[in-house]
Amino acid sequence: MTQKFDEEDAKNLYWIIQRRRPAWHWKGIMHSLQQAASRGASLTQVMAAAEKTWNNQKATTPAALLWEENWIPDTKSKTAGNLMGQMLCVECTPARKHPVAEMTKHAHGWVCNEHQEES
Numbered sequence: 401m402t403q404k405f406d407e408e409d410a411k412n413l414y415w416i417i418q419r420r421r422p423a424w425h426w427k428g429i430m431h432s433l434q435q436a437a438s439r440g441a442s443l444t445q446v447m448a449a450a451e452k453t454w455n456n457q458k459a460t461t462p463a464a465l466l467w468e469e470n471w472i473p474d475t476k477s478k479t480a481g482n483l484m485g486q487m488l489c490v491e492c493t494p495a496r497k498h499p500v501a502e503m504t505k506h507a508h509g510w511v512c513n514e515h516q517e518e519s
């Protein structure tokens with residue numbers, strides 16, 4: 401039985417994350433965790449993502465808690481993708497963000513509707 405990540409879990413996980421990444425602002429951490437809770441992520445997913453994120457050298461802010469690369473690939477749902485409201489298109493010049501629903505993953509990254517056919 402999958403347990404949903406909720407607000408109480410967020411409060412507890414906050415302290416674990418804060419200990420590993422003391423430089424991160426509490427508001428940013430809580431915001432990312434609440435996003436995860438409100439989008440229906442499971443407890444397992446969020447805990448694994450949190451651990452991957454604080455070990456990820458590229459993760460310099462708590463917003464990285466919602467990066468897809470920090471989430472376990474899940475073929476049954478698109479939770480990680482749904483967590484990110486917008487994503488950068490790797491083809492747009494200059495780089496532009498688009499709603500997740502309009503993005504498609506390609507070998508080299510995510511592209512928007514306009515650039516899907518070309519790749």
Ligand SMILES: [Zn+2]
Binds near residue numbers: 489
């Ligand atoms: Zn594009």
